[in-house]
Amino acid sequence: MEKKKFSERVIEIISNIPYGKVISYGKIARLAGNPRGSRQVSWILSSSSQKYNLPWHRVINKRGQISLKPGQGFEEQKSRLEKENVEFCDDITVDLNKSEWKIEELRRKE
DNA sequence: AACCTGACTTCGG
DNA sequence: TCCGAAGCCAGGT
Numbered sequence: 344m345e346k347k348k349f350s351e352r353v354i355e356i357i358s359n360i361p362y363g364k365v366i367s368y369g370k371i372a373r374l375a376g377n378p379r380g381s382r383q384v385s386w387i388l389s390s391s392s393q394k395y396n397l398p399w400h401r402v403i404n405k406r407g408q409i410s411l412k413p414g415q416g417f418e419e420q421k422s423r424l425e426k427e428n429v430e431f432c433d434d435i436t437v438d439l440n441k442s443e444w445k446i447e448e449l450r451r452k453e
Numbered sequence: 454a455a456c457c458t459g460a461c462t463t464c465g466g
Numbered sequence: 467t468c469c470g471a472a473g474c475c476a477g478g479t
Binding site for chain 1 (some may be wrong): 458459460461464
């Protein structure tokens, strides 16, 4: 029985996010097998991003916006994304049309 | 064990 | 389109 934990899957998915791409919490949750687990994804990031060396800055909310608040990591996230040439629509919104990671399509073929 | 919290998402007004 | 409330799951206290 390979009962991989939801957290493990999430971590695996996040670590597979390619350079310059972003993905929403909800999609990660769905890919990990838990469509309603978006909040867990955020919890995993805050608790294990350092530990597993995850590209946490490539995870944003569904609107394509950075969910962190100024002074709580927002600046760092934005700065990291800009370094990866991710385009922003405004100060807090990433251009999903160009930078959203389309893992779903890849997975369906599998 | 019960209650609170959270880097979310969805629905209704 | 915007705002508030509810729903969801796992960890921490």
